[in-house]
Amino acid sequence: MLLEAIDVTKTFGALTVVNSVSVSLGKGDILGLIGPNGAGKSTFFNCLTGDLMPTSGRVILNGEDVSLMTPEQRAVRGLARSFQVPQTFETMSVLENVMIGAFLRTFDPAKARRRALDVLDLVGLVDVSSSVAGSLGTPGRKRLEIARALATDPEILLLDEAMAGLTATEVRQAIELVRKIHQTGMTLVIVEHIMEVIISLAQQVIVFHQGHQIARGTPQEVTRDPAVVTAYLGKRAAADAARGFAGDQT
């Protein structure tokens, strides 16, 4: 297994936000995490990346227990992420943002630059490589975060709502991008509210509700699960319709 979480629990004071969740991913898997707002998806995600330390439970990366390791230690070991609220280096250029990622594997600025340009080409940002990251809109920033993460040459990429705030066309382009990345052999964890994304990409889905895992299975299985429909999809379908996404949950 490339990444395993075993009984991960996270509490904030008296509030249990993630309640004993386990996952395991092999190389090339795509895991989707869905659930209503505040269900604990990002908290669980941050326990995997090291931004938060789980209250109990363990995280295993490539056979090594990384539960107590910092985000930078996990990054060196092949884990990369994007943030739900974009965290780009605002005063640096798009190219420099990606170079920071590339520097994880080289000291040489010329090599980092070349690697960064390759990745920017892949994600379609090469034309704006010299613009300041602060001048990009939300979709541009989310793409930039993916590029930056890819530049670290990771084995597993975790995306926290990388497609929120995108138009329907942009979402389809982003799905294509993730597919392209997956085809290089990448393992992915995707947190999304947009069911279209989950259905077209994920092989395995975990549904969160109030910190608990309430369902797990293929996208088809979980979308048919009555508990999921009550807790989440019923509300989502209405919301998606209002935003112009046709209900893909067939």
Place this chain on the structure above:
Amino acid sequence: MKRSVWLLLILALVVVYPLLFTTPFLQRLGALVLLYAIAASAWNIVGGYAGQVSVGHVVFFGCGAYASMAFFTHFGWPPIAAVPVGMMASVGIAALIGVPTLRLSGHYFSMATIAVAELARLIVTNVEALGAAVGLSGPVMPRSVFDLSFTSALPYYYLFLVVLLAVLGLTYWMENSRIGFYLRAIKDNERAARSLGVQAGRYKLYAYMMSAGLTSIAGTLYATMYGFIDPDSGLGILTSVKILIMAALGGAGLLFGPLVGAAILVPLEEISNNLLGGKGAGLTFVVYGAIIMIIARFYPSGLLKLVLDRLASAKPALSEQKVRDVA
């Protein structure tokens, strides 16, 4: 292309300045500008590039100054020979302050730097071997050229210029290597930097230690030129503030920012001291306070950045439309 021509022109002006302006006052003024530019450029590495605001940098300045005067007084070393001693002491103190505080939010670091600098001043004021409240003096008469004791400011001017160029050279190298990129990333967004494998705590510490070592050289040079050091001149909080303001006024995180700041502030201070006849110490605080407020309110990235932005915006901005198309 254009930029290197400008740089060469300015460098040529700096080199011939003391030959064009030959009065002792103006030569000494030039030397002081360069001396403070060294200290402020050293501060810039941790305060500007890494964004960790040290308000106690005088402790490193003091290490360098006291090392030279103490090793002269007790062992008869030429003052300049104590450069490695001052540097080692500074790097050690930086590690002691930095290791526990640089992982915390920036405010703790800033407060710790002030506290340690004031503590050092109090300790030195009570240590007889370091001259206590009276201070230490250098050679009264030069024993050899190695004492670097001259009546004219001209030799100091060129000595300081060489050191400043070395410090700026080192900074330039740093700016363009991995550590420079990492420091800017940490300053912009530490959490994101760490997610990309940047060992933020370690890099901030490197920057702090490098900055501390270079600042101590400025202290040694100061003591060599003045041949005297006491707790106020060597460890006074005003010097910390002066170093910080020069860098911030010129442009923190810009290679030549601290030099620009020193070239503005040092003459201002020398002229006002001359006019007010040394009674200006209290006023200096007021003026510095006012400058801090003006920088914070109107020029947060410094004067040099303002000028560079003006120059850049004079050229047609083609890339903006592109940004909107893609983003």
